[in-house]
Ligand SMILES: Nc1ncnc2c1ncn2[C@@H]1O[C@H](CSCC[C@H](N)C(=O)O)[C@@H](O)[C@H]1O
């Protein structure tokens with residue numbers, strides 16, 4: 001499906017043109033520390049090397065790469081943020097090393113291939129925004145055969161959780177439907193039009209909004225009630241667009257907390273900076289967005305609610321089928337189909353839950 | 361400037377595809393009563409006539425037109441809402457009169473010219489969304505020479521106001537800038553990058569966001585501290601796109617409250633259903649979005665803040681130059697240049713204030 005560039009700009013890129021938005025990322029300490037350490041604890045990957053920063057935004061990763069000793073850094077940015085990046089490079093006196101190029105990575109050309117591709121391409125639950133497509137494109141065109149990817153690996157995690165959000169959202173949904181019924185009455189009484197034929201569509205619309213849209217949430221580790229499992233592992237050096245445009249996985253998770261409520265699933269990701277097999281990192285760095293007491297990121301976690309909650313016990317096993325595809329209307333958004341079978345520790349098969357979600 | 365249809369859909373039409381959004385309009389009692397009365401108190405305009413509803417949404421105005429006795433109603437809607445409109449028409453047994461057509465009014469063809477064009481095309485401060493362009497297009501192509509416009513007239517009002525919003529927004533702005541300075545320090549200390557070169561741009565971005573963007577607000581009549589003046593009058597039967605794509609006006613307003621604070625200006629609109637000169641309404645109806653104690657609309661008023669407030673007194677005169685143009689980036693958004701000279705009742709010329717605003 002061809003993507004209309006104008007639409008993509010209006011829907012996706014536009015927000016990245018604001019310093020305010022770049023600042024939010026620059027204030028994410030977990031994110032910043034991870035990239036900072038990845039670069040400065042592995043200077044051998046940068047010293048005297050050529051680097052491509054895919055989506056440089058404010059220019060931060062390009063600047064660090066230069067500070068770590070890169071010979072040349074190409075910093076490509078699709079939005080007007082490129083102008084700020086250029087100013088920032090100059091103010092830090094790196095204009096001889098960092099070349100800021102305004103344009104889509106898909107459209108621009110570089111004068112040479114590079115030793116390192118660095119990029120912060122991760123969206124909610126890793127793949128929202130589908131920006132890794134652009135990194136793949138950059139890699140296939142501009143990375144030397146011996147080149148290194150920063151980050152080098154990524155994985156997606158899913159775990160059973162407990163949460164009050166289900167009640168809340170169900171409440172919101174019910175309030176909205178009550179309100180709809182008053183509205184129907186009023187419209188009939190005051191304006192002589194019977195709108196009840198729209199009830200089903202309205203209810204579906206509201207259900208989708210309140211109950212089938214995954215929620216950004218900052219989960220506390222205590223809310224995770226069973227073993228997290230990996231639903232996807234990506235080797236950034238070899239992954240193809242086909243590999244990442246669908247995620248299908250069957251996982252099992254056993255409940256680790258006694259007498260709890262299964263309210264849904266949480267999803268998060270981590271990325272790793274390991275260098276490449278023949279040219280390993282001296283110090284491996286990990287950036288995780290897992291539920292954490294004090295290491296939260298702006299990505300938070302995505303919550304997929306199952307309602308009503310199901311009582312579960314330590315040792316119960318969950319068989320989860322997880323499938324994620326891209327939205328047909330917008331290739332940067334995702335749809336998830338979750339299936340969950342609960343097998344009680346006693347051996348009794350309890351229940352099969354199935355639900356579709358939208359990551360919007 | 362040619363408009364990219366895909367972008368226009370992504371930015372503008374998309375929200376109208378939700379019943380939730382249509383319902384918000386259908387719950388606006390002032391709006392609903394005005395159109396309802398305009399139609400049913402002027403049945404002679406509809407009885408046995410052909411009607412075009414430009415942007416039918418849920419179909420409500422088309423249905424009323426049919427219920428008022430129209431022979432045929434063409435109900436044109438650009439979004440998938442057309443399907444709900446069609447279902448609603450059927451459920452109200454009007455499928456022989458109302459024909460729902462999915463498409464842009466600019467693109468579709470009708471089998472005949474019509475006697476009445478009805479449309480609810482008004483955006484914030486009347487002209488935001490630029491939907492009246494589409495009504496003009498419909499009128500020029502499909503209205504009979506004797507045809508009637510519903511509504512027939514529109515006007516835009518501006519008045520001096522007092523409000524706490526200025527303090528609030530100035531506070532938000534200042535907090536954001538303080539935060540920025542902490543951010544600069546942290547980034548320098550922790551990550552060795554000096555971002556202070558971006559301070560000016562960040563400050564401008566935040567100023568634009570907090571202080572130069574007009575605000576949706578529900579003003580209380582007491583907040584209006586001087587005479588409202590008309591900055592634009594539109595005759596829907598004759599107005600051209602050129603007429604409405606710019607508003608330039610010099611108005612005067614005298615302060616009607618003793619020892620008050622001029623905090624900015626409020627803007628609103630009203631529309632009138634007067635029929636046409638040769639075919640007048642039997643009962644004229646007005647829909648006003650002026651500040652009101654209990655007749656508020658979902659349009660509210662637009663507030664243009666001047667900060668800091670200026671002390672004014674009863675009898676002081678304001679000379680206001682008001683100019684509104686369309687945003688170059690998005691023809692559905694507006695930009696306002698406001699100039700205000702304050703002449704004290706004592707004869708002393710106090711101050712000239714000038715400011716640019718964005719209606720986003
Ligand atoms: N195909 C593409 N070509 C160029 N830039 C892109 C792109 N896709 C996304 N981007 C840009 O990539 C950035 C991702 S956000 C990360 C910004 C910066 N590297 C940092 O770590 O702080 C955004 O600024 C976005 O505009």
Ligand SMILES: Nc1ncnc2c1ncn2[C@@H]1O[C@H](CSCC[C@H](N)C(=O)O)[C@@H](O)[C@H]1O
Pocket residue numbers: 373376377385386414415416417418419420421436437438439441463464465466479480481491494
């Ligand atoms: N050029 C155009 N062609 C067709 N429909 C349009 C249009 N411009 C705007 N619209 C539609 O016009 C509607 C305006 S909102 C008003 C809806 C309805 N008439 C009511 O009064 O409740 C939206 O549904 C929007 O999608």
